[in-house]
Amino acid sequence: MTELPSQYHRNLPYGERMSADELIGDSLFPFEGDLQVVPLADPELPEPLRAGEPGGKPCYTCTDPDKFVIWRDDQWHLKAFENHGLPFVAVLEPREHYRLDNLPPELTATLGVMIQRVAGAIGRIDAVGRTHFSRWGDGSEHFHLWFLARPLGQMQLRGAMLALWDDLLPNVPSEQHQEHVRLVAAALAEDGGEAVDLPATE
Numbered sequence: 141m142t143e144l145p146s147q148y149h150r151n152l153p154y155g156e157r158m159s160a161d162e163l164i165g166d167s168l169f170p171f172e173g174d175l176q177v178v179p180l181a182d183p184e185l186p187e188p189l190r191a192g193e194p195g196g197k198p199c200y201t202c203t204d205p206d207k208f209v210i211w212r213d214d215q216w217h218l219k220a221f222e223n224h225g226l227p228f229v230a231v232l233e234p235r236e237h238y239r240l241d242n243l244p245p246e247l248t249a250t251l252g253v254m255i256q257r258v259a260g261a262i263g264r265i266d267a268v269g270r271t272h273f274s275r276w277g278d279g280s281e282h283f284h285l286w287f288l289a290r291p292l293g294q295m296q297l298r299g300a301m302l303a304l305w306d307d308l309l310p311n312v313p314s315e316q317h318q319e320h321v322r323l324v325a326a327a328l329a330e331d332g333g334e335a336v337d338l339p340a341t342e
């Protein structure tokens with residue numbers, strides 16, 4: 141194993157399986173019965189390069205800037221994805237390639253406004269109770285913010301397990317997905333920017 145980088149790491153039981161007891165029986169945990177946690181893997185250092193990092197795979201967004209885009213303005217675009225179980229799954233990205241730490245002030249200034257606008261637009265879908273957002277950035281360097289719509293009234297889907305439920309629920313039918321896309325893109329365009337053509341079916 142590479143040298144462990146911190147006291148935190150030295151405390152961890154590598155190769156061992158944690159107990160799932162803390163989660164089993166929790167009202168928001170989507171699994172029951174016998175569950176085995178995978179053994180804790182060793183740290184990988186240095187970490188593998190993300191797409192878009194120098195020396196890594198090319199940036200997905202900069203390679204194909206229009207793919208999945210349903211709305212854009214001069215600074216931002218919103219992508220929406222088919223074949224998901226939640227009523228709407230989308231990603232907000234700056235059109236230019238930035239990381240969170242080097243996002244210029246003109247983009248950090250409008251990020252909050254965009255979060256509010258995107259959540260509001262997704263909330264127009266009748267199936268949606270609340271729209272959550274999260275920044276996971278371990279796959280691609282190009283800054284991107286995920287939006288996950290929780291179905292109305294499905295209180296079992298509250299919290300971080302929502303991302304798992306997205307994989308567990310049956311996919312939204314293609315036609316319905318396209319209706320949702322049109323509605324969200326049009327709602328965003330009401331306050332600026334342009335709705336763009338529907339993304340091609342995957």
Ligand SMILES: [Zn+2]
Pocket residue numbers: 192199200201202203236237238282
């Ligand atoms: Zn990029």
